[in-house]
Amino acid sequence: MSTRTKPQPLSDTEIRRIATEIDAGKPPMVWFTAAAVGVPEGRSGKVMSLGDPSEGDFLQVKPTGSKDVLSFGPTEVTLTKPGRPTPAKPTGTTPKTATRKESTVSMPSPVTTPAAPSTPAAPAAPAVSSTSATPQAKPETSQPAAESAEAKANKPAASRPARNAANAAAAKKPKAAEVTVTLSGTAEGEWTLDVVNGKKRTIKGLPVASSAVAQAAKILHPEFAEVVDSIHESVRAAQQAKVAQLQAELESARRLLEDLA
Known part of the structure; x- marks a missing residue:
């Protein structure tokens, strides 16, 4: 079973590099990670400006093909262009067949023994059920913590579209001449x-x-x-x-x- 690694935030060196390219009039290209809200992973965009890092979502990014400039955090974009996914190689097939052969070889020994239908087989069942009951209780106790983590993650995501819409409206509003x-x-x-x-x-x-x-x-x-x-x-x-x-x-x-x- 494959696990997805958590996206790493932009380092101070990468943020300084982005600021330098913006000052030079060349908005750098970034790619959205799996943590980006409202934008598919792997899509590209350009960083138009940088805000105050204390705000969290201080990167003003214009996604490719969009006219709006949206706010994102340092974990939602990366300077590394994602590569094409490659099919996973079927590893570990040989050890599985080897273990199966060993299990089939060891099977005749309990069959040939005459003490197989003996009474000790009955207490073996509750021993297995008792061990299986303990891991079932752990997910129940950890479920509220997982739900609270999901609720915390969804709270800033719910307010971010409104903030992005406000930023887009402010960008489109014409400035009064001095x-x-x-x-x-x-x-x-x-x-x-x-x-x-x-x-x-x-x-x-x-x-x-x-x-x-x-x-x-x-x-x-x-x-x-x-x-x-x-x-x-x-x-x-x-x-x-x-x-x-x-x-x-x-x-x-x-x-x-x-x-x-």
Whole structure:
């Protein structure tokens, strides 16, 4: 009777190898073991990303021929490609025939003895029944432990399809584009606006009035309004000085014109 060996989990070296190939842009190929839930044993797939190992099912694998990315544990996949099964050779036939021949040779000795129908044959039966009763009691006592082990194994399997469906839905959900708004000001009180939607610049160098900037700053945040007010105050002072200078030059020009007249 052949027994199936329990699949060995991926080693730390194999997990580091998978992470290196993912970083290089080459998702590694893996094959599903008998412990995989929802996927036949021997089917191939590609590891698209790695999650937190503390979660258990941290390998995000895309099975071959499927569009969904599902979660699996380190015992459910392997980097070793399974080989083709070979028919088992009929071993052990010669020892069986040899034992049968020995048993047939030893048979005549109890037949020829005259004490075969003696009474000691009766107690031999209960001796056999007593020994056969003890192994029957052991499977009954171990049955709850086997059932509890099966129940524990089925609990994460029942929740895994829901988690895989959630991961597939999150992967298909489109990501919202990021919008960047930049407001630039000069010492002369000139303001311009730039808007970048995702990777595309939709607005570039749009002139904005100083009064509109001051009003928006008061609505957005007090600290922002304080910064804008200080800039406007310095620009206002510079413009007043410039006006006074121009007025003085104008008066000087008028006096010179009157003298010439």
